[in-house]
Amino acid sequence: MPIDGTTDSTRGRGVLEGAFGLLEAVERSGSAGLTALAAASGLPKATAHRLLEQLVQLGALERAGAAYRIGPRLFQLGQEWQPHPGLRGAAREPMRGLATATGASVGITVLAQGRALIAGAVAGDLDAVVPLRPGSSFSWTTAAGKVLVAGSTAAAPLHSAPSGWARQAAAIRDRGVAIDMEEVVPGVCCIAVPVRGSGGKTVAAVCALVEPTQRLRPMTDALSRTASHISARLHPRHPATHVRSHRRATG
Template identity: 55%
Template sequence: MNEHRGATGTRTAQAPARLPVRPYEPEAARVAQHAPPPLSVSDGGGRSVLEGAFGLLGAVERAGEAGLTRLAAECGLPKTTAYRLLEQMVELGAVERSRRGYRVGPRLFRLGQGWQPHPGLRTAARAPARRLARITGATVGINVLREGQTLVLDWTVGETPAALGPLLDRVAWPWFTAAGKVLVAAAHPRLPPGPVPASWRQECEEIRTRGVAFDREELMAGVCCLAVPLHGPSGVHLASLSVVTDPAHSLERLVGVAEQTARMISAALRGR
């Protein structure tokens, strides 16, 4: 306890200053006492700092929510380094603290939602996709192929049956969805990542010939899908348009209107 003299010269006791308590998880609070100074990307070690930060972001994404020990171990980082990086990303909104540790933050979510392989894709697809969903009652997706996965950029929900509910909660699927197959088939002679089914060679040729891919409950029971490519300004397959419905509807009857919609979107991407 400290002392100080008042105006009368008498000694009075002064209570020690109380530091504000931040809602860290207990482990993180202990690590914080021995953490090194904040890291900077301009101190000559920028590359390693960025690799560490992105490694932690990837670990948080895979885990959904995890504590400091697990994240540091998965990325091969000292706890003190992982703690400093995570706390800097908390201040930036890339991650946020939770009861179990850390999870993806709102700023990273917003940035991710804005990604697209061409700056005009979402705008070009919005009205045609809504029209297609309205006249067919099907759910329409705009998809891209990245790192061996089919990523859904946008869903336009039609008269969605209950079986399609879980579909809308996911944005990443294996490459062998109809939306992914139509893009992989166009990437000849490159083969898709991972094991290739024996029937793929024949199916790939059929997709190239017709320009459409199908999924008849192959990936999920009660869900059928067709997909056609969307062409970018240079004519390459930029993305795919998928039409998702249930087995009660004929996919073949939806091919013509899906192709017409794809041509409208592709023309808009070419500025026509």
């Protein structure tokens, strides 16, 4: 054992944490230099430089002048990530069809570290206001996040639950829909419904961003049909588990 009392596994975790801290700092900034990344990750400058150069050699990062940005190998590895087997492929065409028919921005989200993580998206009329991009995430208190947390069988890592959340979650499960009326972004309404896997388990939420002036009942019905189509594509050999339509919606 080293004289400082650390083990090889402990040191290995420290190196990995430092490397991931730098990757996250690069992801947040898009492109940044050594000094900024060392400060953002909390690493000594010499340590940050050594890890950054190793990440460049591995293709996880690449240099752009004096700055670092995400590299091609990390991008390639990320494309293979599946939050649920076949989910992104199953969602692609139904989401595109809904966006084309309605002009809505449509996204498929999963619960990751207590947030609604976008696994796939199709841009719509409100893309300039709220861009949906794969890999970005939103608070669980958004409509999509509430659908995911309400349908989760495991204890979600909620930092703070609003008053009356248990009652609200029960209503979301009963109606099969959550609606955000300009609560997050002025001028933007978000509707979300669950995508169900085997046994009716919520494996994702599909959401649509529309203007508040749009009639919500037809939009919610269309979104529910889209979720059912995605569920059917996830289980092509079995009858689709249909998403229960909401009982009522504003608009």
